[in-house]
Amino acid sequence: MVKKLIVLVSPLKLFMILAILFGSIGHIIATLIPVIGGYALIKAMIGKFYFFKLITILVIFALLRSVLRYLEQLCNHFVAFRVLEIIRDRVFKALRRLAPAKMENTNTGELITIITSDIELLEVFYAHTISPISIAFIHTLFLTILMFKINVLYAVVLVIFHLIMAIIVPIITSNRAKSIGDIQRKNLSDINSSIIDTFYGIEESAQYQFGGERRNEMLEYTKKLSRSATRLSRIYGGNMALSNSVILIGNICILISAMYLYKFGYVNKIEVVVPIIAFMSSFGPVSALSNLANNLVTTFACGKRVMSLLEEVPEVEEVVNGKDINFEEIDVSKVSFSYGSEEVLKNFDLAVKKGEILGLKGKSGCGKSTLLKLIMRFYDVDSGKIEENKINIKEINTKTLRKNHCYITQSTHLFNGTILDNLKIAKEDATMEEIKAACRKASIGEFIEELPNGYNTKVGDIENSLSTGEKQRISVARGFIQNGDLLLLDEPTANIDSLNEGIILKSIWEESKDKAVILASHKDSTLRISDRIKQVKTLAE
Structure with a gap:
């Protein structure tokens, strides 16, 4: 040493x-x-x-x-x-x-x-x-x-x-x-x-x-x-x-x-x-x-x-000399995965193309979130394979993969800085027009514009007064700004009231015309925009 x-x-x-x-x-x-x-x-x-x-x-x-x-x-x-x-x-x-x-x-x-x-x-x-x-x-x-x-x-x-x-x-x-x-x-x-x-x-x-x-x-x-x-x-x-x-x-x-x-x-x-x-x-x-x-x-x-x-050896090695692709479709074939000795997914399959919204429905702990993390390649599968455009995601450059994927979860972290800084995390060179349009889709634009300093409001000045739902809508706005071709949505409206949920779901549905969407939720109200729904069961069921 x-x-x-x-x-x-x-x-x-x-x-x-x-x-x-x-x-x-x-x-x-x-x-x-x-x-x-x-x-x-x-x-x-x-x-x-x-x-x-x-x-x-x-x-x-x-x-x-x-x-x-x-x-x-x-x-x-x-x-x-x-x-x-x-x-x-x-x-x-x-x-x-x-x-x-x-x-x-x-x-x-x-x-x-x-x-x-x-x-x-x-x-x-x-x-x-x-x-x-x-x-x-x-x-x-x-x-x-x-x-x-x-x-x-x-x-x-x-x-x-x-x-x-x-x-x-x-x-x-x-x-x-x-x-x-x-x-x-x-x-x-x-x-x-x-x-x-x-x-x-x-x-x-x-x-x-x-x-x-x-x-x-x-x-x-x-x-x-x-x-x-x-x-x-x-x-x-x-x-x-x-x-x-x-x-x-x-x-x-x-x-x-x-x-x-x-x-x-x-x-x-x-x-x-x-x-x-x-x-x-x-x-x-x-x-x-x-x-x-x-x-x-x-x-x-x-x-x-x-x-x-x-x-320490990482769970997943970053790919830097792999392939760059423009996303068209994803296939998950016979995927199994465990956290240590705890098996979460076994022989799981799904397929989604651009223009489709696939809903994942299941109880808490059934593996919906884990599946989205595997698609993001935060972890590698134990067996089976995940392919995009018929190419294993292990062969695709990590930066390309993350650029093509828009991953939105129910938990949101706001960094110290302005709201604008937090939104630009998704796309550093985003114009104000893009940002405002994304915020309108996420039903958060009007709220931001009513703040004393608008988009330049310091997060630290309002963090205690921001509700969980407002933070989540900022997270959804980030996703719209990134504009990836595959939307991975993990309970995106879990903390949002029904009115704002409807506005966001409508925006997601409109976005899906030239994107693929995988929407994980246990709420029927959220999954109603799905073209089809796949049930995800716990291994004990």
């Missing part, structure tokens, strides 16, 4: 190399500042001390350190935010590829968590993980060479304790955390889902005095999130304590080593003081690595969820 995350940095490797270069030089300078100070102190004790020269060097080093630190962070965060931009782009492309089946079968709260906080937390990996590992390696290598030139024992002690801090401490932390990061992200998804459900169902909660149960559910999810977060915090605290203990023991070991070497004449006073100060000042980069284990537990959990979404 780490390899997959690192691959995303390849277009920005120059900036990553610069971040490593600036960071390595900066940390080496930061370690050398106290070393130079200690060296100067010993020189002063033996009478060879140049105060002005020392101050000049320290000021230059301090300025260099600050500039290099700024450049390191600048490059790291540039890489991080550019990679996050790339990931967001890929995630939304993946969702487009997986939709609409993904939207129907996935927890909404989990998706929201992935595309918001999970992606944001990956910033830790890209800004504070990749370059710090390289910087710690280069910094340790430099100090090991420096220590080795003085005495090999110093180099051995430094390497041992740096390896403990950089490798063993993070491994211990990761093993203690195990799956807690995954659990914590799951708990966060659950509470997001609960909040979304509560907002959507706030009217029902008020009507049936169900608010207490919703509150208790959210409190329970909050407690679970708190428990997993507390467990992570305890592990983080243990990691800090372990890191500090390792540094303390390392300092003691380097002091004992220096005293031993000095006692037996292997080193002089300068070679005692300089290595001790260098060692005690050397843990910055490797401490950062041991502390990374704290954040990487949740960061890798986020990365796993994001990468699994990017790699």
Whole structure:
């Protein structure tokens, strides 16, 4: 999984190399500042001390350190935010590829968590993980060479304790955390889902005095999130304590080593003081690595969820190198389909040509809506085939298929923007004449024109006052604007009063003269415009 995350940095490797270069030089300078100070102190004790020269060097080093630190962070965060931009782009492309089946079968709260906080937390990996590992390696290598030139024992002690801090401490932390990061992200998804459900169902909660149960559910999810977060915090605290203990023991070991070497004449006073100060000042980069284990537990959990979404295989592959057709007829032959283990359709047949209206009648759950989704190719059939103009729809370009089909359902979503924006979703270059004509057919034009700003009225300003029927009529108007040759209507007048239903059905009937229409409904009043009606039965009937 780490390899997959690192691959995303390849277009920005120059900036990553610069971040490593600036960071390595900066940390080496930061370690050398106290070393130079200690060296100067010993020189002063033996009478060879140049105060002005020392101050000049320290000021230059301090300025260099600050500039290099700024450049390191600048490059790291540039890489991080550019990679996050790339990931967001890929995630939304993946969702487009997986939709609409993904939207129907996935927890909404989990998706929201992935595309918001999970992606944001990956910033830790890209800004504070990749370059710090390289910087710690280069910094340790430099100090090991420096220590080795003085005495090999110093180099051995430094390497041992740096390896403990950089490798063993993070491994211990990761093993203690195990799956807690995954659990914590799951708990966060659950509470997001609960909040979304509560907002959507706030009217029902008020009507049936169900608010207490919703509150208790959210409190329970909050407690679970708190428990997993507390467990992570305890592990983080243990990691800090372990890191500090390792540094303390390392300092003691380097002091004992220096005293031993000095006692037996292997080193002089300068070679005692300089290595001790260098060692005690050397843990910055490797401490950062041991502390990374704290954040990487949740960061890798986020990365796993994001990468699994990017790699998820769609229910239906988009066709881009297929055939383009002008719709004339559709044949559904011996089609069977199941949602998992739940069989919905079995050996189902129908045929419709331009100029015909076919009514689908049946109880709720009998498969009428599923059949229309199969024709739209939101899902692929388990067996059988669907053909248009004698061509399997799997061989027709997806864009052509969606352009030829006008799909209207009883549920309508209005996007943030004006009513005109929402209508133009169906056809971006639609003229006002086309839009007004479609709205008249859908019996919604007069309502829109009576609004203060007409078609330029913001949906957010009137959304609470829009009835379900008015929203559905806007959806029907979208369908008329699209002007596809095959109208797939799923309960298009379910929420509309009889007067407006009559106007819409008359418009559909008039449109059918040069189009094919499949009209799914359980209402006889809606199906009366059908040339013929096909009964859709549940498999239990």
